[in-house]
Amino acid sequence: MRCRCPRCGEGKLFQGFLTVAPACPRCGLDYAGVDSGDGPAVFIIMIAGFIVVGLALWTEVSFEPPLWVHVLLWFPLILVLSLGLLRPFKAVLIALQYRHKVTQGFG
Numbered sequence: 001m002r003c004r005c006p007r008c009g010e011g012k013l014f015q016g017f018l019t020v021a022p023a024c025p026r027c028g029l030d031y032a033g034v035d036s037g038d039g040p041a042v043f044i045i046m047i048a049g050f051i052v053v054g055l056a057l058w059t060e061v062s063f064e065p066p067l068w069v070h071v072l073l074w075f076p077l078i079l080v081l082s083l084g085l086l087r088p089f090k091a092v093l094i095a096l097q098y099r100h101k102v103t104q105g106f107g
């Protein structure tokens, strides 16, 4: 969850916002071939979708606000949730792949 190397837990996993570094700067673990694919996005769609839809329903039933209130409330929330969750989730999936020795990656 801290976006660190799955082997030593020290080196940074990411180079940019979502770009995986070529190798761990600390222990030299090769990140080449590591790819979490669409995995993180699926989790985030489910989690963020569940939270936002739940809150939107509750707001509608409780306050019956006009439509623009919904737009104003949920659009920023969706953005924050998606962007905030994407990085740690990608890191977790890569760590899981490492732990379970998924092929291709980590030679």
Ligand SMILES: [Zn+2]
Pocket (backbone or CB within 6 Å): 005, 006, 007, 008, 009, 010, 011, 024, 025, 026, 027, 028, 029
């Ligand atoms: Zn490392």
